[in-house]
Amino acid sequence: MSLSDDILRDNAAILDRMLGHRFVEDVCADRLPTPVFHHYLAYEGAFVETAIGIFAFATARAPDLETRRWLIAVQDALANTQVPYFEGCAARLSLPAEPVKSPAARQFDTRMHDLAAQGDFAEIVTAMFAAEWMYWTWCSRAACAYISDPDLKAWVELHVDPAFEAQARWLKAAIDRYGAPQDRPALSRIFHDVTAWEIAFHDAPYDAMKESAA
Numbered sequence: 684m685s686l687s688d689d690i691l692r693d694n695a696a697i698l699d700r701m702l703g704h705r706f707v708e709d710v711c712a713d714r715l716p717t718p719v720f721h722h723y724l725a726y727e728g729a730f731v732e733t734a735i736g737i738f739a740f741a742t743a744r745a746p747d748l749e750t751r752r753w754l755i756a757v758q759d760a761l762a763n764t765q766v767p768y769f770e771g772c773a774a775r776l777s778l779p780a781e782p783v784k785s786p787a788a789r790q791f792d793t794r795m796h797d798l799a800a801q802g803d804f805a806e807i808v809t810a811m812f813a814a815e816w817m818y819w820t821w822c823s824r825a826a827c828a829y830i831s832d833p834d835l836k837a838w839v840e841l842h843v844d845p846a847f848e849a850q851a852r853w854l855k856a857a858i859d860r861y862g863a864p865q866d867r868p869a870l871s872r873i874f875h876d877v878t879a880w881e882i883a884f885h886d887a888p889y890d891a892m893k894e895s896a897a
């Protein structure tokens with residue numbers, strides 16, 4: 684068993700909770716309420732910008748040039764593929780005006796940023812592995828379902844694209860290459876924490892709906 688597989692096994696319960704989250708189930712059943720999706724998009728747009736910074740920390744702490752080159756390409760994909768997706772959505776849809784008021788969504792950004800600012804290379808890679816592996820997994824399932832909203836369909840497809848899959852697999856392999864077996868408890872803990880923050884992040888757009896209805 685590899686270290687990355689050990690980490691996945693250590694976290695099977697919480698990962699299953701995230702993979703069965705209401706948000707994921709709603710997407711797969713083609714019943715995600717549009718206002719929930721639009722709040723989510725606003726939170727996501729902010730996070731993808733944060734992710735550019737997280738990968739910049741990883742680039743700075745990378746152990747070799749080959750790794751740096753890969754991470755620079757990741758930043759390029761985020762800035763020039765993912766961000767334009769959000770710009771396109773914002774231009775076409777009337778997204779909520781001041782959406783990132785959600786404390787849970789903002790907390791996700793802050794915690795991920797702080798973890799990257801303070802973490803060593805293996806810790807940052809593990810945090811992004813938790814975030815990306817989970818997205819690749821649930822989007823692979825969702826991509827088999829009918830999704831009527833074209834923007835949501837495009838978002839799911841972005842995460843089953845071979846380029847995104849390669850990125851998720853690269854993070855997994857990087858844990859095995861650069862993580863030490865004795866780091867398993869600490870890295871598993873990071874995976875656990877990030878997945879817990881993800882659950883709160885995906886609760887947030889539903890909570891925003893409850894508040895606007897109240």
Ligand SMILES: Cc1ncc(C[n+]2csc(CCO)c2C)c(N)n1
Binds near residue numbers: 731734765814815881
């Ligand atoms: C809340 C949240 N968690 C995970 C992802 C998956 N993901 C897609 S792009 C990217 C940044 C690095 O490539 C990550 C982590 C997401 N989009 N939003």
